[in-house]
Amino acid sequence: MSKPDKPTTQAGDGRAPVPEQKVPEARTPKRLPPGGQRGGPPWMGAAMPAEKSMNFGPSARRLLGRLRPHRLQLAAVITLAVASIGLSVIGPKLLGHATDLIFNGVIGRQLPAGTTTEQAAAAARAAGNDNFADMLTRMDVVPGAGIDFTALGRVLVLALTLYLAASVLIWWQGWLLNGVVQRTVLRLRAEVEEKLHRLPLPYFDRQPRGELLSRVTNDIDNISQTLSQTLSQLLTSLLTVVGVLAMMFWISPLLALVALVAVPLSVIVTQRIAKRSQQKFIAQWRHTGELNGQIEEAYTGHELVKVFGRQREVEAAFHAKNEELFRASFGAQFISGIIMPAMMFVGNLSYVAIAVVGGLRVASGTMSLGDVQAFIQYSRQFTQPLTQIASMANLLQSGVASAERVFAVLDAEEQSQDRVAPSRVTGRVEFAHVSFRYDPEKPLIEDLSLVAEPGHTVAIVGPTGAGKTTLVNLIMRFYELDAGWITLDGVDITSMPRDELRSRIGMVLQDTWLFGGTIRDNIAYGRPDATEEEILAAARATFVDRFVRSLPDGYGTVIDEEGSNVSAGEKQLITIARAFLAEPSLLILDEATSSVDTRTEVLLQRAMAALRSDRTSFVIAHRLSTIRDADLILMMEHGRIVEQGTHEQLLATKGAYHRLYRSQFVGALVDDEDEGSAPRTPSVQGALSS
Template sequence: MSNGRIPEQPQSEGADGGPKAESTPRRLPAAAGRGGGGPHGPGAGVPTEKAMNFGPSAKRLIGRLRPYRTHLLGIIALAVVSVAFSVIGPKILGKATDLIFSGAIGQKLEPGTTLEQAVEQARAAGNDRFADMLASMDVVPGQTIDFTGLAQVLLLALALFLAASLLAWWQGYLLNDVVQRAILRLRAEVEDKLNRLPLPYFDKQPRGELLSRVTNDIDNIAQSLQQTLSQLLTSLLTVVGVLTMMFVISPLLAVIALVAVPLSVVVTKQIAKRSQRQFIAQWQHTGTLNGQIEEAFTGHELVKVFGRQREVEAEFARKNDELFKASFGAQFISGIIMPSMMFIGNLSYVAIAVVGGLRVASGTMSLGDVQAFIQYSRQFTQPLTQVASMANLLQSGVASAERVFAVLDAQEQSPDPAEPVQVTNPHGRVEFEQVSFRYEPDKPLIEDLSLVAEPGHTVAIVGPTGAGKTTLVNLIMRFYELDAGRITLDGVDITTMRRDALRSEIGMVLQDTWLFGGTIRDNIAYGNPDASEEEILAAARATFVDRFVRSLPDGYDTVIDEEGSNVSAGEKQLITIARAFLSNPSLLILDEATSSVDTRTEVLLQHAMAALRADRTSFVIAHRLSTIRDADLILVMENGRIVEQGTHTELLAAEGSYHRLHHAQFSQPVAEGVDDPTGMVGAGTVLAN
């Protein structure tokens, strides 16, 4: 990124074996290994995800709703009343059934007789079962159905069901508000966390995998919470309410219905235990596949250039197949729960229907009570079945929550000092004092390095791949923390400064440019959001951006995409230089800023960077030695150490490493077998070619 206020960006391998900020990932299939002791590239070295326990993860996820306790209490109250109205409904409908049944029986009895006489007549005729049933009923012989009473009962039931539905809708509305607010906070926390994570974390995370965690997984958490919380609450309340009514109507039938509960719990637990592992694997493979797709499509030109389409397709097919198997296993295993619960529920339903029928015939229960109880038995098993069927959603949501919590629990970068020091009058003097740094504890990179860059001077850094050139400037930016020594800016230890204050004094132009979706004006103004139109145009003219922008139909309002595909590589680089120019930094870092452009564009870039370096301390990393002839100081690095330093003329006269590198670039290619213990001649030959 090329501005004075540089947020920490994921980086990939630099020329020195350490990470280097870039616009596209470079981890392609069958990529070469790393050199120079830098960290693993994106995706390499990522440990296998180890699932946390379901219970603690679910508890932590539910705990995120704690700030909305008041809303949750309202949701619970609405659910209680709504379920209560729904549970009372079948009992009232049972009264309607009794009215209909009593009227149907009453009109068949002889008018004018009493109920006791009708019972005696039935017993005298040998119909003892009918007599027992008749004795338990509220029947008026000769009287038909009481339609007035029936209408009142049905209207009451309708009112209760309507009220229950309205309260359930209100409850769902409030719950949706709570869940979405909780997810809003979660997304904000993840975003803030990403900005506090050190660059080594991003070095070891594939971009697609990380994007999957902060997008797909969070969306899945929202969906799971939305669909399960309301259903779980109403289901549990329904079970309690229905069970109460069942015991009120018939304790015997209630006990028969309860037999299904432990059986349902055992079946659900056994199935859920097996499906949870599959859901964890499903979201792991989703993140891996996203990472592969992201890098393949971002680097699709490179894939085509090297003819690796078949390998990419084969890798995609393999990972897609792994995702298919995990997803199929998760959904199939968890899907067994629903039919299992339905089977157990049907067994309970048959037992209740048979025993209830016998009790009606014996006169110990009314037909309406049996009907109500059968409805309750359905209402009792239905929430159990729903809870069981939601196990797959709940497990999927908790599996995603584990992945998001892993990001939130990642070790953060060291905090800024409580009382930071600020450079009041910046000049750009940079001093390294016995600095040591390594990416991996067992692989030294920079050891006991000391150097001074005076204000207004240009310091060029050259050396073979893996020497520590890019690492050197990354340490100035505090992208990584030192193992020993210190770096000062105008005499102030950079660790005593706030990171944003430090980076506001630094402008950086990289070899791999990055432009944001927006206009050319917006991309230049990114270096200084408070800049005026005149300042933006002045920066564009100073860096030769104005020359090609004037030829575009929309000028500075030309919209470019994130990849900058509608402008050339050189034009993109000029825009990034203008961006850095506008930030007006006291210290400038140019990392291979001209290595990927043609000679004509390089001339323009050299003029633009000359204007940018004026009156500023500059660090220039270059392989093309022609670009650093006029540097005030040239540092030659090998294995993290400065082996030579001086001007271009002095280093050539010394006939050391710099002389060999210069000779390799500006004379004939080196023949195979030439003895070159430093490796710089070969490196220079390759770069020159």
């Protein structure tokens, strides 16, 4: 939905034209009313459409690109890994040399002492044992001598030292890499948190809370686990493949080529299986978010679920979504789990081929037994990292799928940038030709204009859905206008920083919100630097002090997460005290006394009258007794102001406000055609004259 052009400024009004803010049509989401997605019954799970995932390659590169700020640490990690793998791959060659020392000693002891190797080979050839003769010519044996344990000991100590040094280096490399990964995830969490504060309210209207929380918590945790478990193994596995392959070609190019036959076969198997598992992992995390959304809704609304007897429907919706998650998770894990046994099978085929060819070459004398033993170890070391890389495909697929979901939050369109704040706010609010709709197909507010003078109280009344709360949400810039403008002291609010605008506004909603903390902290939420005397003064003025004194811990009473240890009316009083203490320039009261008793409401009317003095106030009310002293009353229907004036003026016009007033204080009218008939309770007819 592109934004319509704002009306051009008329000559002589003294205002500069407001620049048009275009929003790209392709990226502008369809808006829903406040709470549109979240306000449904708890048993109605958020059925999200299947997301179209990005390709694995671009998503993986973007995820790895977040490691770029730690280039120096990553360079140290790579250096340590190269050194560690270099020492490790020398080990089998040393052990092969040790095997040659043992084998040469065993064969040398069987030969006559005092002869040479050539003489022993000639004797074997004369006896018809050509293979043994060929083997002797290529062996370093001393006829009649046994095993050289001194040389063997030096080789084994050297091998042990190399392996120990390699272990220390790989531990150091893992320690550095883990720090890089955790700092990267720390920064990613911070970016997501900051992004959420920059997103417009319509974004949250479209997102089920459980699904969004799953992206911020579960998906980021999965990214952390994936990076921690795969980066180190991938690095060491790749370096091991390179190092082992170099040693294999050094020992025997022929056997190295035999071992390399397994590589394309392994790649083909891995690719075919990975393609099938990728979509399964994406579905797994999508279903996880949807299931979290259902659980969160059912838990927060569990009282309604029980009252309306919808436990079976909630359980059925849960089991259906849980079954979808099970099928996606089972498919993802099963398909990706096939990679490991498939790679082991390919590795065993390579092992058998090397053993056969190597044995033939030892028998022919073209290779020593130690070299064949070393090559077999290298072949295991060569196939093992390939198997590890393949077995990590499921973790990589899962981690990249989670990264895509987190990147979708980071890529979401942000609210427009703030500009200059006014130097002084007196409280004059003007709506000029304002139009707004949540759904492009459903008009809500069309061409609305009004002026609220500084210090005046503007009451907004009308039936449910008339646009009363939407009007004050537009003042707070929770939503952007489709047309027209709203000014505060002559400055368009779209040119003001949102934080600065909202810091001048105090708001008390019908739906109270308290955070987990003390009553004192909740009152001082809008002014953390308030003194104890100021907090107590605000509490006394709003009659909070009356019930807090009866609590064992007084103002230090800790309110639990749901605020269940104070009543609904007491919570409302605390929120009013919070607004009282903030001393805003502009005050918005949205059914602020709906949860208090009649006697307390009368007292609060006096407190709020003092609170509204010298500041502009917008009061949304259904009980008309609370706004009879307002300077201006707006009667809204279908997003339009159908009547405006004082209480007496609107009663005198005998219009929509008069009918609404009669319905509350005289008695409900029977039908529209009976409006002229006598009221059902004529004993309170005198209320109209008050």
